[in-house]
Amino acid sequence: MIAPFIHNSFSGRVVFGAGSLESLPDELARMGAKRAIVLSTPEQHATAQRVMLALGDRGAAVFDQAVMHVPMEVALAAREFAKLHEADACVAVGGGSTIGLGKAIALSSELPIIAVPTTFAGSEMTAIWGITEAGVKTTGRDLRVLPKTVIYDAHMVRSLPASVAATSGLNAIAHCVEALYAIDRNPILTMVSEEGIRAFARALPGLVTGHATDEQWGEAQYGAWLAGTALNGVSMAIHHKLCHTLGGTFNLPHADTHTVVLPYATAYNREAAPEAMARIRAALGPWDDGDAASSLLALSKALGVPTNLKDIGMPFDGIELAAELAVKNPYYNPRPVERGAIIDLLTRAYHGERP
Numbered sequence: 001m002i003a004p005f006i007h008n009s010f011s012g013r014v015v016f017g018a019g020s021l022e023s024l025p026d027e028l029a030r031m032g033a034k035r036a037i038v039l040s041t042p043e044q045h046a047t048a049q050r051v052m053l054a055l056g057d058r059g060a061a062v063f064d065q066a067v068m069h070v071p072m073e074v075a076l077a078a079r080e081f082a083k084l085h086e087a088d089a090c091v092a093v094g095g096g097s098t099i100g101l102g103k104a105i106a107l108s109s110e111l112p113i114i115a116v117p118t119t120f121a122g123s124e125m126t127a128i129w130g131i132t133e134a135g136v137k138t139t140g141r142d143l144r145v146l147p148k149t150v151i152y153d154a155h156m157v158r159s160l161p162a163s164v165a166a167t168s169g170l171n172a173i174a175h176c177v178e179a180l181y182a183i184d185r186n187p188i189l190t191m192v193s194e195e196g197i198r199a200f201a202r203a204l205p206g207l208v209t210g211h212a213t214d215e216q217w218g219e220a221q222y223g224a225w226l227a228g229t230a231l232n233g234v235s236m237a238i239h240h241k242l243c244h245t246l247g248g249t250f251n252l253p254h255a256d257t258h259t260v261v262l263p264y265a266t267a268y269n270r271e272a273a274p275e276a277m278a279r280i281r282a283a284l285g286p287w288d289d290g291d292a293a294s295s296l297l298a299l300s301k302a303l304g305v306p307t308n309l310k311d312i313g314m315p316f317d318g319i320e321l322a323a324e325l326a327v328k329n330p331y332y333n334p335r336p337v338e339r340g341a342i343i344d345l346l347t348r349a350y351h352g353e354r355p
Contacts, residue, residue, distance in 0.1 A: 006186065012125075012147050014225065018154040018214045021116065024054050024091070027149045031112055033089035035060040037082055039101050040093050041067065044118065047156075051093050051116065060085040066098040068254050069247055072133040075104035082111060092147070093156075095119030095168065096254060103129040103145035115147040118157055119168040120200075120220055121255070122175050124150045125228025130244070137248025146232075152225060154217040162208040166303035167255035169204045169220055172227035173197055173296070174239055174262045177280055181273035182234035183332040190279070193230045197283035199223030201299065208303050237333040238326075239265035242346070245325045246314065256312045259305050260352075264345050267293035267355035272334035293355040308352030319346045 015023050028036055037060050040048035045064045052059040063081045065074055082090065082105050092102035093116045100123060102113040107129055115124035127146040130139040160168070176193035179185060203220040206212045242265060243257045270277060270293060280292040287299045297307065306312050323342040330337040348355060 006184070013149040014152065015149060016152040016218075016221070016225070018218060020151050020153045021051070021054055021156060024051070024114065024116070024151060025056055025058055027114055027151065028055070028058050028089060028091075031089065031114075031148055033112065034058060035085065035087050036089040036091050036114070037085055037087040038062045038091045038093060039066055039078065039098050039105075040064045041098055044094050044098070047118065048093050051091060055091070060087050066094060066101040068097050068251070069132040069137055070097070070100045070104050070130055072131055074101065075131055079105050079108055082109065087111060089114065091116060092124075093118060096121035096123040096171075099123045099147070100130055102147070104131055106145045107142060110144050113145070113147040114149045114151065116151045116153070116156060117221070117224065119160065119164065119255070120157075120172045120224035120227070121168055122172045122224050122228030122231050125225060126232035128231065132248045135249055137244050139244060150225075152218075152221045154214045154221060157217050157221065158212075158214075160207075162210060163305060164255070165207045165220070166204055166300075166305045167253075167259045169200045169207070169223065170262060170296075170300060170303070170305065171255040171258035172224050173200050174243075174258045174265075175227040175231035175236075176283075177262065177266060177276070177292075177296075178236045178239050179230035179234045180276035180279050181269060181334050182237065184234050186233075189230050189233045192226050192233075194279050194283045196223050196226030196230060197280065198285065199226065201284050201287060204299070204303055235332055237265075237331050238268055238335075238337055238342075241326055241331045241333075241337075242322070242342070245322050246309075249322060249325060250314055250318055252309075252312055252314060256306050257309075259300060260307060260309055260312060260349055263293045263297040263300070263355040264349040266296055268341065268345050269334050276334075297355060309346070309350040310352070314350060316350060319343060319350060322346055 176196040200223040277292040
């Protein structure tokens with residue numbers, strides 16, 4: 001028997017395939033835009049310039065100051081930059097940091113966004129925004145920030161370092177995992193989430209070898225699309241609450257934090273969400289060792305990514321503060337969010353113990 005559910009679909013237009021960046025000018029023309037600014041991180045300035053060339057006369061200027069967690073001061077500077085250049089659209093080229101900056105601009109101006117993801121964060125498929133001010137990251141949902149078009153071009157991710165590809169993919173898997181036990185889950189997004197985990201479980205081991213094909217990169221982008229769709233359709237739980245808290249408070253690297261916390265947050269809900277645990281194991285395929293949390297940790301270890309908070313800059317004396325912040329205004333979670341249990345979770349994650 002299928003339980004009653006509500007499913008809202010908010011996705012924008014998706015252009016998928018190797019070489020699809022060539023369609024960028026046409027996509028801007030479709031939305032009636034004539035002057036687009038290009039957003040990137042400082043590290044991806046050259047990529048942003050490449051996109052400017054693809055835009056031709058529709059390219060206005062590059063703003064290359066996107067950073068993790070979208071600090072308010074950067075958001076304000078980007079908004080002024082868009083006004084200065086009389087932009088009527090943003091092209092966000094990068095991962096969650098850059099796409100998040102585009103959302104911060106759209107939140108106050110309704111400037112349409114075209115996202116060209118260069119990681120697998122999935123932010124490009126969501127109406128979720130986040131801005132950090134005074135060490136506190138605030139998030140919300142608003143349809144104004146949902147990109148109008150997303151261009152998935154395998155050529156745009158092939159230069160990703162193996163470590164970044166792996167942590168970005170595990171970050172996306174986290175969206176799928178939490179969608180499987182979300183309070184507002186539904187059969188459509190359950191299928192989407194399982195397939196997202198399955199796609200990444202197939203693709204990620206090949207990406208870290210340094211010899212991946214366009215097909216393998218494309219499969220990871222397919223997983224990112226599914227993960228972002230899942231993230232956009234349901235509420236997140238303890239994993240995302242902890243990662244937002246750790247990232248905003250201690251400025252930890254976003255994807256690395258998701259990667260480390262994922263097995264421990266999954267273990268936290270082990271007894272409270274047995275059906276979700278079974279689906280995670282099934283989707284992980286060859287990585288299934290009989291337990292969802294330890295299977296996720298096994299995949300992380302095989303990919304050679306960080307597996308403890310200590311190695312990504314978390315101070316041990318920050319654990320109690322993080323737990324205190326996490327239990328304030330907690331997200332829904334299948335298991336009650338309790339301070340002592342969260343301290344235990346974070347302590348295990350700090351040392352990289354078995355979840």
